[in-house]
Amino acid sequence: MKKFFGIALSLALFCSVHVGSAFAETPLSQAVNDGVGAPYKYSGTTKNGFDCSGYTAFVFAKFDINLPHQSKGQAELGTKVEKDELRPGDLVFFKTDGVGISHVGVYVGDGKFYHSATNKGVVVNMLSENYYAKYYVTAKRILSDDQYEAMMSDN
Template structure:
């Protein structure tokens, strides 16, 4: 009986962590997961290599959302989103240069974001010390219909 209880608790926790995240069944997660590991390339906008805003622009272009190839330009788009209200597909911004907006990623749920960093396309946690200290804010650039078709599970 104890093993069954532990199994049920484990499954409950797993399901709870999946709530609010871009899961394997969403188009967003599927698109991002195919890009993990692609090398960083300053100015890069293709699967040969991405910089941070080239990565976000590439992903959103797949969903017919046009973004400029600049983290500052992307920061000027959409509507502000409080950190507590983040949903998959929101853009998250950081000051990594000491001079304002200089890095962008895509929130994928569970406090994580996908981005192209020096180690290539990866997923990081917003609470990682480096990013937590540099977090500037978030923007929602997808309308409700796009969000529903892209970031919600479609099993």
Template sequence: MKKAFISLVAGVMIFAGGGSVFAAQTPLNESIDQVIGTPYKWGGTTEKGFDCSGFIIYIFDQFKVDLPRTSSSQAETGTEVSQDELREGDLVFFNTSGKGVSHAGIYVGDGKFAHSSSSKGVVISKLSDSYYKERYVTARRVVSSETYASVMKSE
């Protein structure tokens, strides 16, 4: 019953917001919106199911940004960015296994990131949520200035 209520409230919030979980629509936000709710699938890289790094690859392929397959490899790509300098499109990384980087997401602004959660599929979460705050490792900027303009151009 509780899950049904939460799903109903989330659906109403999305419907009331014009179908988007984002305040401003950008090409990046639109790409993420299209796969919100896609189930988690270990090794998944398609709309049938994503793991965290597969989700990132799927989104960034649309903008012709080539990234390595695993979250630990992605965490070594691009330029390191401090958490207080994050911008939309930066990748954020977490140690959820106790053995180094094991989870990743895409920063979407306002202290939030999109990711494929093993329990909920593709969702938006807050970096300030205790689970993620305690496991945050690093962030990387993988989008060039030129590509950033096309990824974040508001419509």
């Protein structure tokens, strides 16, 4: 019985972490899901371990978009986006260390974002969770409308 519940829980977690549906996986969902489960590693830029900006740079590199390897540097790019106007592919920024922007993730829709958390590695969380709502600073759109359409097209 324990094995059954373990399998059911694993399947539920697997399904809850994917962007979109199994029938319409987009290039963006493939890119963000490619790193899920990778551990956190300070200055990490590969699936062997990511820090937050290393993960976002990894995702965007799949679309030939180069991001600096620092959340503050990434926050200097693009156009500011209001929280209620977020769309998949926007970068969301947080002030988690009290000194300015110190964390970044990729917004994927439905209030969710993917990021490399210090204590968990690459995971998906809700912007509405107390911790992230408290430390949210801003969002930036770095994708043009054409790039956005390409990232969101069904494969």
